[in-house]
Amino acid sequence: MHPGDDLASAAASGNTDRVRMLIQNGVGVNCVNRFGRTPLQVMMMGSTTVAQLLLVSGADPNVADTLTGTTPLHDAARTGFLDTVKILVKFHACPNTRDNMMCRPIDLAIKSGHNDVVEFLHTL
Structure with missing residues (x-):
């Protein structure tokens, strides 16, 4: 193991x-x-x-997936977990990091329709 x-x-x-x-x-x-x-x-x-x-x-909240370039903030934003997004940002997750498709976490939240996450990330 x-x-x-x-x-x-x-x-x-x-x-x-x-x-x-x-x-x-x-x-x-x-x-x-x-x-x-x-x-x-x-x-x-x-x-x-x-x-x-x-x-x-x-x-480290900014470790990116080696295949996709996504960070935990990308994943939380895409899946709409606002409380997790807020905690990650509090611990210095970078909201402007782009994945391999050039998407930022806010872009994934927009595509997924998570307006509360979009509103929060837009304030940063």
């Missing part, structure tokens, strides 16, 4: 208690799973407690 798989799996399933335990046991918040993705990249976007825990523990 790859060292980052446990933490990534816990983040992806929104299991805050397991994420906390793994971090307390020394698993690095920026470690990658066997697919080369960090826990923040694979986290359940609607789980603001997991996002907050990872970010407070030092997770």
Whole structure:
């Protein structure tokens, strides 16, 4: 098993208690799973407690997916999770980063019809 798989799996399933335990046991918040993705990249976007825990523990919100160029902010904006978008921005996620298709997070929110996310990102 790859060292980052446990933490990534816990983040992806929104299991805050397991994420906390793994971090307390020394698993690095920026470690990658066997697919080369960090826990923040694979986290359940609607789980603001997991996002907050990872970010407070030092997770980098600007790590881009090597295939698509998307960041966690792109993913949260595309899926319409405003609370997660706000937490990522609070922890310095760059709202102007472009993915491989030259889209910013706000562009993905517009395409997906998430007007509340668009309004928030427009204020930045």
